[in-house]
Amino acid sequence: MKISELKEALAGLAAISFRLPDGTALPAHFHMTEVGLVTKHFVDCGGVERKETVANFQLWEAGDYDHRLAPQKFLHILQLSTRILGPQDLDIEVEYQQATIGKFGLAFDGRDFLLTPKQTACLAQDACGIPSAAFALPQLPVATCTPGGGCC
Incomplete structure (x- = not known):
């Protein structure tokens, strides 16, 4: 999912929900703790230099069970992050704490945001x-x- 697609999806929602790849819902009291620009500059095993840049969101949960991130607040956070992310329409990567920090892609099914598995290759x-x-x-x-x- 790209930033423009996320903004479009948020504009039509009354509440935000995320689901893990196994269908489990993230607790409704999750926090968006970071929005960042992540650039990975590397050489693959064939010797080709590569660079990837994504918008990175970090989701986290605490014991404040009454916390809710409204779609309008999420859009406001995205607006504030423009000075870091720049104007490009980047792909989104999501981090969420499990046994270790999990990295996921992001999709939207019309109701929920889906944390999608990422694979190595x-x-x-x-x-x-x-x-x-x-x-x-x-x-x-x-x-x-x-x-x-x-x-x-």
């Missing part, structure tokens, strides 16, 4: 010798690299 398929068809599978097999094999 090899960005240098040719360098690692992994056939393209392997990436279409829902669960990727664990690849092993051998010395001199051209993989990571």
Whole structure:
């Protein structure tokens, strides 16, 4: 989901709710503790330099059970964050505390915001010798690299 899509969805809501990938609802008293700009500058295992930038939201819950983040307040937070995020329509990544900090994508089903699973992948398929068809599978097999094999 992009920032523009989030703003559009928020404009039509009376209340905000988030759901984890397993369908569990986040407690209604969640807080939005951060809105940030995250840039990842890296080299993949094939030696290609890459850069990814996302808008990052951090959701958190505390014992203040009467707290509710209204859609209008969320929109106001997004407006304030423009000075950090800039004018670009960035993809959104959401952090939420579980056993460790979970990173999720974001979608909207017309009623709830859905925290969607994020997956790792090899960005240098040719360098690692992994056939393209392997990436279409829902669960990727664990690849092993051998010395001199051209993989990571």
